[in-house]
Amino acid sequence: xxxxxxxxxxxxxxxxxxxxxxxxxxxxxxxxxxxxxxxxxxxxxxxxxxxxxxxxxxxxxxxxxxxxxxxxxxxxxxxxxxxxxxxxxxxxxxxxxxxxxxxxxxxxxxxxxxxxxxxxxxxxxxxxxxxxxxxxxxxxxxxxxxxxxxxxxxxxxxxxxxxxxxxxxxxxxxxxxxxxxxxxxxxxxxxxxxxxxxxxxxxxxxxxxxxxxxxxxxxxxxxxxxxxxxxxxxxxxxxxxxxxxxxxxxxxxxxxxxxxxxxxxxxxxxxxxxxxxxxxxxxxxxxxxxxxxxxxxxxxxxxxxxxxxxxxxxxxxxxxxxxx
Amino acid sequence: xxxxxxxxxxxxxxxxxxxxxxxxxxxxxxxxxxxxxxxxxxxxxxxxxxxxxxxxxxxxxxxxxxxxxxxxxxxxxxxxxxxxxxxxxxxxxxxxxxxxxxxxxxxxxxxxxxxxxxxxxxxxxxxxxxxxxxxxxxxxxxxxxxxxxxxxxxxxxxxxxxxxxxxxxxxxxxxxxxxxxxxxxxxxxxxxxxxxxxxxxxxxxxxxxxxxxxxxxxxxxxxxxxxxxxxxxxxxxxxxxxxxxxxxxxxxxxxxxxxxxxxxxxxxxxxxxxxxxxxxxx
Numbered sequence: 262x263x264x265x266x267x268x269x270x271x272x273x274x275x276x277x278x279x280x281x282x283x284x285x286x287x288x289x290x291x292x293x294x295x296x297x298x299x300x301x302x303x304x305x306x307x308x309x310x311x312x313x314x315x316x317x318x319x320x321x322x323x324x325x326x327x328x329x330x331x332x333x334x335x336x337x338x339x340x341x342x343x344x345x346x347x348x349x350x351x352x353x354x355x356x357x358x359x360x361x362x363x364x365x366x367x368x369x370x371x372x373x374x375x376x377x378x379x380x381x382x383x384x385x386x387x388x389x390x391x392x393x394x395x396x397x398x399x400x401x402x403x404x405x406x407x408x409x410x411x412x413x414x415x416x417x418x419x420x421x422x423x424x425x426x427x428x429x430x431x432x433x434x435x436x437x438x439x440x441x442x443x444x445x446x447x448x449x450x451x452x453x454x455x456x457x458x459x460x461x462x463x464x465x466x467x468x469x470x471x472x473x474x475x476x477x478x479x480x481x482x483x484x485x486x487x488x489x490x491x492x493x494x495x496x497x498x499x500x501x502x503x504x505x506x507x508x509x510x511x512x513x514x515x516x517x518x519x520x521x522x523x524x525x526x527x528x529x530x531x532x533x534x535x536x537x538x539x540x541x542x543x544x545x546x547x548x549x550x551x552x553x554x555x556x557x558x559x560x561x562x563x564x565x566x567x568x569x570x571x572x573x574x575x576x577x578x579x580x581x582x583x584x585x
Numbered sequence: 586x587x588x589x590x591x592x593x594x595x596x597x598x599x600x601x602x603x604x605x606x607x608x609x610x611x612x613x614x615x616x617x618x619x620x621x622x623x624x625x626x627x628x629x630x631x632x633x634x635x636x637x638x639x640x641x642x643x644x645x646x647x648x649x650x651x652x653x654x655x656x657x658x659x660x661x662x663x664x665x666x667x668x669x670x671x672x673x674x675x676x677x678x679x680x681x682x683x684x685x686x687x688x689x690x691x692x693x694x695x696x697x698x699x700x701x702x703x704x705x706x707x708x709x710x711x712x713x714x715x716x717x718x719x720x721x722x723x724x725x726x727x728x729x730x731x732x733x734x735x736x737x738x739x740x741x742x743x744x745x746x747x748x749x750x751x752x753x754x755x756x757x758x759x760x761x762x763x764x765x766x767x768x769x770x771x772x773x774x775x776x777x778x779x780x781x782x783x784x785x786x787x788x789x790x791x792x793x794x795x796x797x798x799x800x801x802x803x804x805x806x807x808x809x810x811x812x813x814x815x816x817x818x819x820x821x822x823x824x825x826x827x828x829x830x831x832x833x834x835x836x837x838x839x840x841x842x843x844x845x846x847x848x849x850x851x852x853x854x855x856x857x858x859x860x861x862x863x864x865x866x867x
Contacts, residue, residue, distance in 0.1 A: 319671065319672050319675070321675065367851050367854055367855060368854075370854050370855055370858040371810075371854055371858050372858075373671075374610055374614065374616050374671055375810070375858065375859075377616065377671060377675065378610075378806055378809065378810050379810065379854055381806060382803070382806055382807055382810060382847055382850050383847070383851065385803055385847060386843075386844060386847030386848070386850075386851070389843040389844055389847065390844050392843075393841055393842070393843065393844060394841075394844075503799075504799060504803070505679075505799070508675065508676075508679040509679075511672070511675055511676065511679075512676055512679065515672060515673070515676060519672075545687075545690075546687065548683040548684070548686065548687040549683065549684055549687050549688070551680075551683050552679075552680040552681070552682070552683030552684035552687070553680065553684070554680070555676050555677070555679045555680025555683060556663075556676075556677055556680035556681065556684070557680075558676055558680075559667060559673040559674070559676035559677035559680060560663070560666055560667065560673070560677065
């Protein structure tokens with residue numbers, strides 16, 4: 262059993278949210294854009310962790326699912342002139358959830374490492390579809406370009422600071438919803454299926470249905486994050502949804518701490534910042550830094566940042582226990 | 586016929602790539618997604634030796650194999666640290682891909698190398714109305730010879746029997762006093778060497794570029810999923826199928842060529858999740 266998250270982490274989270282909300286006053290415009298992007302990836306990582314950390318389904322095609330959301334709002338705005346945030350995001354979430362269910366039905370045929378390979382190749386199929394199908398491109402380029410900021414009904418003009426705050430609000434609300442879902446009996450059953458599918462089946466839970474549910478909910482939130490990504494970047498391209506992007510999402514989750522409450526947020530936020538400053542330092546050599554973070558996380562960082570600090574905190578309080 | 590021959594030669598390269606991957610995943614439960622990076626290094630070493638230094642092509646292929654085997658040895662030590670933890674193995678793979686592709690761009694330049702031109706392998710043979718380039722034949726021959734050797738080793742020798750037993754019941758193998766870790770290391774190094782050879786041979790028609798680390802890996806993974814893990818003949822059949830299908834879909838449906846492959850894979854997953862060989866992955 263996971264212990265109730267300490268009130269300390271809740272306080273830290275609240276302080277972080279307030280800090281980000283007031284941050285535009287002392288950040289430059291590019292920094293505001295970076296933080297916005299980091300927030301979007303924090304949500305994307307949190308959406309992956311629903312399937313990965315809580316249902317034990319390591320998906321290597323998650324960025325493709327997020328991409329469905331991004332492509333949905335992009336195509337609606339660029340090709341069909343739908344500028345409303347509410348319409349675009351609703352469509353993105355519904356379509357992504359639906360296609361995630363199809364994705365899950367296919368991938369769940371495979372078990373173990375095969376499941377990872379299946380999600381990997383299915384994600385790549387979506388990416389090459391986006392590469393090759395003209396319906397998924399703006400004229401002359403291999404991407405959907407010219408996606409503007411959406412209309413929400415009560416904000417007339419967007420400043421970078423307003424975008425950052427709006428994204429913060431959406432991400433925090435979505436995160437609280439995820440937290441709620443994972444704390445519900447459904448979330449508990451997911452962890453049961455992850456840890457001991459045979460016993461859950463014996464107790465009358467249909468393990469496959471819960472895994473399908475996990476991937477669908479995970480996909481729905483991924484669609485939301487993908488939509489935010491497309492609105493903020495103004496472009497969505499096959500490289501945004503390919504295998505490298507999916508690998509980064511897995512890194513974010515494990516770096517932050519999979520299966521923990523705030524870990525994926527920390528990972529998504531932190532890795533995006535590290536990536537940005539690595540390419541600031543040297544555009545050509547940045548992959549080596551990112552690669553080193555991957556390798557170090559794989560070999561050294563058991564439990565991620567959240568897991569490690571939780572253990573450290575318990576040691577400090579003198580109630581050290583063997584991690585589950 | 587022309588298209589078919591192209592397909593068979595690509596199939597042979599894919600087989601060389603996928604055979605190591607399939608053994609690692611099937612026999613050892615090691616998810617080494619950086620196997621494509623080993624192929625890529627093989628291609629670059631092949632280019633450096635055969636084109637840049639003008640050494641005879643067989644020497645270049647051998648050099649690519651040896652270089653790849655050394656990388657395989659390093660990989661094996663790293664993956665050994667995170668045995669049985671596929672999630673960490675994914676991360677390690679990605680980290681290695683990032684580092685190795687970047688370092689090879691550093692060494693060999695960011696511009697991709699065009700297909701290697703080897704004098705004595707240029708030209709073509711006439712078969713009916715089609716003319717088949719000799720390089721394609723050479724690649725196919727090397728692929729089939731390696732397939733034969735690997736099949737013989739796996740099915741007819743003691744070492745192969747240990748590998749097969751390790752796939753089915755690793756604990757029993759250990760209990761019989763066999764050092765399975767050493768066997769895993771051997772398979773890792775051998776599989777990497779074969780991938781390096783694949784890189785140098787594939788360079789004859791595909792050249793060398795850093796994007797191959799992912800591109801070739803993807804095709805090889807489709808082969809592994811379709812063929813099933815741990816069987817040389819299953820992998821060969823799947824590799825030829827994928828190679829030929831890829832060649833035909835490229836000439837008939839250029840818009841959708843790679844989608845066709847992934848669609849085939851999705852069908853195999855639904856109908857027969859363990860692939861053609863039917864062995865269950867560990």
